[in-house]
Amino acid sequence: MLAMPEVNYIKHLRENEDLSINEIVRKTGKNWRTVKKYADGEVPLETLPFNKGGMMYEDGFGEIVDCWLEEDMKLKKKERRTNKKMFEQLRDEYSFKGSYRTVCDYVQHRRPKIKEERSTRYERLEHPPGEAQVDFGNMTVVKDGAYKDIKILILSFPYSNAGFAYPLPAENSECFLEGLKQLFKQARGVPTHLRIDNLTAAVLAIGKGEKRTYTDSFLRFQSHYGFEVQACNPASGHEKGNVEKKVGYTRNNFFVTAPEMEDFSQLASWMQVKMREDRNRPHYEKGIAIEQLWIEDEKQLKALP
Template sequence: MKKMELYYKMKDLERKGFSQRQISKKLGVGRNTVSSYLGMSSKQFIEYIHTLETRPKKLDPYREHILGWLREHPDLTGAQVHDWLIERMELKDVTQATVRSYVKDIRERYGIPKVKNQRVYAAVPEFRPGHQAQVDFGQLKVLTVDGKERKLYCIVFILSHSRFKYAEWLDRPFRTGDMIRAHENAFHYFGGMPEEMVYDQDAILAVSENAGDLILTSEFARYREHCSFIVHLCRRSDPESKGRVEQAVKYVKNNFAKNRLFEDLAAWNESTLRWLARTGNHNVHHNTKKRPAEVHALEKPHLRKIPSEFPIGNLTDTSITRTIHKDNVIRFSGNRYSVPAGTYRSDGKNVAYVEEKAGTLLIRLKPEAPPIATHRIPEEKGLVVSDENHRKRDVSKSTLLAARITEAFADKELIGWYLDELRKKYPRYLSAQFERIEDAVRAHLPYVDEALEKARLLNLVSANDFRDIASSLARDSEEKKNRKTTGWVSAYEHLRAAERTEDYYASVLGGNGHDQSGN
C-alpha cells in the first residue's frame, strides 16, 4: 500500500471513531506508524513524503543492481537480496531489515509485485546436544551460464539441536557410494558424529521394512556398522519426524540455489560452503532465535568421534534405483529404457534396480533378481531404447505375474505345475486368472501354501477356486481363534464350495461349457 493512500485510510478511520490500536490492527501497520501519520496534517505529510524521496539512503549506490535482480527474478526475497549484496557486492554493514524495507520501496516504485512463498514449520521436540542429525534430498532445475537448463541434486544434513547445516550437490541422482561420501564430508564439517541419523525410506538406503525390522542395502548396512550410529527411517514429508531437515532443504534451494547461474559442479559446491558460512549457519534461526554456528560450537564437544576412513572405493552400484513410469520405461543418464509391458503397477512401488556393466544396462525388480530387461547404452542422449518383445503385452504381463506369484509359495515345483495347468485351461484369459491368484495371495498370504495343496488334491484348477479355498482357510482360522474346537474335524470339513447361480448349472447341463474366464 502506498504511503499517501495509507495516510488517507488512517484519517478516514479516525474520523469514523476507530482508535489507533484498531487502525493498526485493521491496516496491518505498527502503532508507532499510525501515531506518527495521524499527528501530521495533509500538508505536513506531503512534505514528509517529499523528504523520503529526496533523502539519500544507504543502499542507493546498489539500487540499479537490486532493481536488475528483482526485474530478472520477481520472486527474490529480501533475505536473498541481502545475501547477494554480501556475496556479490561485499556489503557487510547492513541489516536484513534495512534490505527488506529498501526492496519493498523499489517494488512499489517500479511496480514489481512480490511473489509470496511462505515457509511452514512443524513443531517438533528438541533434542539434547549431539543426539540426532536429519538427512534429506532435494532437486532443482537451474540455468547454466550459457542459458541452458540443468537439473541438480542435493543432500542436506542438519544437527537437530543446533540447526547447524551441511549441503552438497551432484549433477545426477545420488547413489549409495555418493551418499556415504556425503556422510563422511558432513561428519568432518560438523567435527563429529551424532548418535542417531534420521532418513526417508529411500531406496538407495533401505530395501524395505519387515514388521518393523529394518533391512538396509548391503553397502549402507556396512557403513552403518562401521560408524555405529542408530538409523531411524520415517515416511516422506513427515514433519513430526524430520521437519527440521525438510525446511533446511527448502532453505538451501530457495535462498542459495534459486536464480543462481550454474557454471560447474566444483564451483557450485564451493559457493554452497561459503553460503553456509555467511548465511545458512550464520543468520539467526527463526525458532531458536540463535545463530546455528554459535550453538554448534557448544554442541560440538557432545558429538562422537569419527571412526577410521571407510573404504568407499569398494562399493558397487547395485543400489542405483529408478522409477518405473506408466509407459513401462525407466530413465537413466539422459535416455529412456523399456521394461516388459505390465511391469508398471498402479498399486505397486514401481522401483527398478539398475546396473551399468560393460556398456550394458541391466534392469531388475530386486537387487539380486535376474534382469527383466537388458539394453545396450548408446552414446547419444534423448533416445527411447526399447526391446520389441516388451511390447507383447499379454505374454509379458502373464510372465511377470507368474514370476511374482511363484515368489510367494514355498513349493516352487507345485505352484509351477498349477500355473502350467492354468495356461492350458485358460489360454485366452491367462492374465485375468493370474491377477486373481495374485489378489488371493495378497489377501491371504499365510494360507496360500495350504490352499495350493487342497486345490491339487481336489483337482480344482481355477483362480476362483483357489481364491475360495484360501478365503475359507483364512475365515476358519479366524473362527477357531474365537471358539474352542473339540473332537475330530475332517480334513475337508471347513472347505466351502463356490456358490453358483442356477443359470450356471443350466448352461453346463445344456452343454454350453464352462465360462472360460473362471467367473
C-alpha cells in the same frame, strides 16, 4: 529396582551381544527407561558406597578424568582410554601422586554417573545436541549456458538448526554414501543419531515400526562411522521436518536464481561457504545465533574414523 542377576543379564546383552536398547527391551520385556539405565552402566547406589574425598575430589584430578570420560564417549570402545592410560597421563602430565587403584575406583564410580547425567540432560530435549537428519533436495543450476537439475544432499541438526549441503549427480546408493562422507567431514564429526526416511539408496525393505532391511553398503558405512539410525515411518515426513524445512530454505535462498556451476567440486565449495555463513543468523525460535548453538551440537559429535 532390578535384582542383580537381571542387571547382569541386561549388561551382558548390551556389552557382549551388542544389542540395542530396543532389542534388549523386546528380549527382556522390561521398561525402556529401566533397560537404558542399567544397560549403559548405572549400578544401584546401595552397592557402591563411595567417599567423595581424597585427592581425586579435593585436588581437582577428578575433574580432569571426568573430561576424559566425556570425550571418550564420542569414540568407539576400542579407541577409549583405559584406566591404566588415564593413570599414566595423570602421573606424567599432572604430577599425580596417587595410586592406580585410586584412579580405578574413581572411574568405576564416575563413569556410570556421567552416562546417567548425560542421558538425563538429553531426555529433557526434543532434539538433543549431536542428532541429525538427512535428505535429498532437487535444485537447478546453470551449466554450460543451460539449466541443469541436480541433487543436493542436506544434513541438518535440529538442536542448532545448522545445516550442511553437498551437490551430487544422482540419488543412488553410491552418491548417498559419498555425500554423507563429505558432510561428516564438513561437520568435523559424526552425528550420534541420524534420521533418514525410506531412501532406496539405503533401505531395501520396510517392516513394522522401525524395522528396516538396509543395504549391505549402508550397513558397512554405518558400522564404520558408528552412528545410530532412526528410521521414519512411511508417509511421515514430519518426523524429519527439520531437514525438509532446510531443503526448502536452501532452495529459496540459494537457488531461486540458478547459480552457475563449473563442476561439482566448485559447487560443493560454494555451498559449503554459503551454509557456513548462514549460521550467523539467529535461530528461528531460540533467538541465539545458530553458530553459537552449533558449538553445543559439535561438542557431542562422534570422532571421525
